[in-house]
Structures are given as structure tokens and as C-alpha cells.
Amino acid sequence: MSDDADRRGDDADRRYHVDGEIVPAESATVHVEDRGFVYGDAARETMRAYGGRVFRWERHADRLARSCEALSIDHGLSDADLRGRVDETLAANDLSEAVVEVSVTRGRRAGGSGRSGGSGDRFDPRVGGDPTVVVTVRPLPRGGVGSDPVFDGPATLQTVKTRKTPDRAVPADAATHARVNEVLARLELRVTGADEAMLSDPDGRVVGGADSTLFFTDGTGLKTPSLDGPVVPRVARAEVIDVAEEEGVPVEEGSYAPSEVREAEEVLLANATWGIRPVRTVDGIAVDGDGDGVAGPLTTLLSRLFDRRVEAACYGGERS
Template structure:
């Protein structure tokens, strides 16, 4: 792979150093854009259909009728991976409302801006290496999660200022900020979903609150239920997490990452975290690497 990666910008593959969008693009001006963070394993996009469905839900929430087909989007992603000679990679797909200068009100006719870029990650699955250096150090943030009534929590948009402000509070090299909702219930990390284990049972904040329904979160829920674990989705307070036997975070890049400490309180992973991580790796292996392992 060359030193200069290639980005896919509006149907063209261009060197990363030459990839640009207009200063009048609404994604730049207002965060008026949808995006998905995906992971390629062995050249295959894991859970592509799930990502596509969430992307469309986001665009619907934004009233962004981009007119792009699933096949078109997937072709652009595959071209980006091929141009960068990548099989295992982080992939980001963004669709903005395009260039509509002059007013805040969106115009119904959309000529979208589509940007895709990829960067290498380690192999996943049963022979995987974590992308993280170690279990996460987490701190609670004073910044509250934006209520669903203000900005739909299920919409994955370019407007990430809420998470930026939470991460800006971190001290001492912490890895993630844990946010609460306006009522003080734990919600999610700036870029991750939260899980904890007590007495052999698994808990995660409900998406009925201001929680992004992560694709990895949904996969872990399915794995846990298939493995016979007792799973609870609800509203929880910070002490519920601090008193947990195990805790971990999920997102597409980290997959499952144990929480070493929360606000200096040691928690760590454990047998259920290890068990779910193994099952997740098996799912990736079967889906993307076409392994012959049972």
C-alpha cells in the first residue's frame, strides 16, 4: 500500500492529500450529513445490511433524500478498499446534503456529497488482535447527552459536538467519556455503548433514552441471548455500574473493550466479557473469513 491513501469523493478516487469538499457544503457548514462507521474483515463489510438500514433511518430523520442506491454505495466502498489494497480496515461513509449556500432551510432537491475513506486495521475474527492498547479508562462527563426530543439519538449525523465536549473533559489520558441523560441515568460513551455485568446477568442502557442503537450493540445483544445469558435493557444509575462485576464498551472499531476503571474505581472484564468477545470473533470469522472452524 502506498504512503498516500485514496479517498472516494463524489464518484472519484483521489489521493487523500487532494480530497476536498466545498466550504459551502452543508455537512461542513451545519453538520447536515449522515455517516456510518464500518469495518471490513477479509474484504467483506461486516453487517452491511444493518449499517445500510441505520443510514437510511438517519437520512429519513434528516429529510435527506439522497437518491443513491445500496449497490452504488457498496460499489464505492469496494472501490476504496481496492484502491488502498485493504482487506481489513476501518471504513467511514458520509453523505451530506451537498452544496446549498445562503440559508439554513434545506432545499428539497439534493445533489449529495459522498465521501468514503478507509484505513488499515488488524485482522479480526478468531485470529484477531485488538485495535486498543488495553482495557479502557473511563471518566463520567458533566456534559449531558442531548435529549432525543432535541436531536434524534438514533440518527448518526456529522453533528458530534456533544461527544466532542464530553471528550474535552477527559483528564490523565482517559480513553472514553461516559455521559448521562438529563435525569442522571447513565447513557453511553462519546463513541460507544455501555455494558455491565452483575451476578452473572448482563445490563445495558435502553435505546428508549438518548442512546445510539449501535450495530455492535445489537449483535452483542443477539449473541448474549443466544448464549442463554439473562439480558436487561433499562435505565441505570452510576452506582449500578460502579458496583458491577464486569463492564465493557462496544463500538464498531473497538468491538468489545473491557473497562479497566470508571472514575478511578476498578472494574475490569471477566468471564462473561471474554465469552461474548469470543462469540463475537466467531461471528466475524464465519461471516467474513469463511472459516471452516466449527
């Protein structure tokens, strides 16, 4: 696959996978009565392809399956079928370096009148059509060892008033299309221009970023909000924890106040797109008091080891 294709931005020639067919981006549509569009009744999974391979595909496939199970959506496809569609979409766009998103909706809501399609049944998940499965991609630079980050420097993190939806309302284990909560959190950033929102649960305990897992250290080890709260179990979260534990870094999963993050020696964020991203400031306060934007020693170590894992898994480990 060409390097030129890898670097393309918005491109009229982009092609997506919609219900089993590769179609031009401009034709890649779902029906206006699709429940994913109307209600956000859909599962989604975001992953990253390096060198034409999805990093930690098995973990992503398992997480998508858990999301579909939580929503009781049966798309009828095996993991191999889904991976085939991902590979076909990357190939159709001549992309080897990309962010990949897989969406599975419950399909179109039933129309007509009467008991099977009346307004009283509109939220009934048993009333609908066949699931809709969509795969989209967008290009990114090469990852792995010695690569340039996809983000523009360390992040600025801001505590927001918007609270994370309680797990009893929407299971945090289900990655869905219903993202209004995160959108509202990001809207609050317009005042300060921060890069990422730090959300808390209804009791004021930190759960993470709007679109990322949060880690920090006070010098005694790596800390991250526990999955006992409404914390998203991202694949990147599990990977960072694996990297730390393999290196002998103590990992604590607990309940933390925003003040503990503000007072931390190092703060970092992780998701499938960024990998690991250091944080420069929290609520305008420089992390560890310097504000120079240079990642701390633990963040640097974890980033290097994370990149080595990507290199070994997706590029054959040719760089050291």
C-alpha cells in the same frame, strides 16, 4: 490484498471516494459551503471491513438509511451502489482490513441573494445542492478468532459533566456529523487521561460512552441502557445483544445510574472499530475490585463468540 497494505498508517497514497470518483486523499475535499461542513448537516456511518468484507453491511446500510430519513436527505443511491463505492475504496487502497466511514451531506448551500439564497434561508434544508457522498478508509489489523485487539488494553471509563443531547433535540437514531457533544465529553478526559467518557441524559441516567455502547453485569445477566432514552442504536450494540441471547445470557435494557456501573462486576464497551472492549476502571474505581485488567468471564465469553461471528461471516470460518 497485501498484508503490508493492511498495516499502513497515515499514507500519502491513500485514496478516497468522493461523489462517485476515487481521488487521492490530498485532493479529497468538499466545498467550504457544503452544509455538512457548515452546519454538520450530514449523515454518517462507521463500519469495519474484515477480509475485504464489511461486517453486517445490511445493518449498517439500514442504519445509514434511517439517519438520512431522519434528516430528510435523499442521496439517490441504492444500498448496492453504496456498497460498490465502499468496495471500490477498499480495492483502491489495497486494503482488506479497515475502518470504513460513509458520509452523506445535503450538499452545498445555495448562494446569491434574495428569497432563494438570502441569509434568512440559510438553515432551510430545501435550499441546497446535490448531496455529497464520501467514503474514507483507514487500515486495521486482522480481526476474528485469535486476532490481536485494535485497542491498547482494557479501557478506563470516566463519568463526565457533559450531557447527551436529548432525543427531542437531535434524534439518537440519526448518526450525524454534529459531534460537538461527544468532543466536549472527550475534552473532559484530559484531566484523568481516561480512555472513554461515560455520558448521561439530562436526568443523570447513563446512556453510554461518547463513541461506544456500554454494557455491564451485576452477576444476573447483561445490562445496557435502553433505546427509550437518547441512546445510539449502534450495529455493534445489536450484535452483542444477539450474541448474549443466543448463548442464553439474560439481557436487560433499562435505565441506570452511574453508581450502578461503578459497582458492576464487569463492564464492557462495544463499537464497530473495537468490537468488544473490556473496562478496567470506572471513575478510577477498579471493576470488581481487582483492577488487574483481565476481562471477566462474561466479557471473555462474549468477545470469543463475537470474534467467531466475524470469522464465519468474513473469513469463511477457517479459524476455530
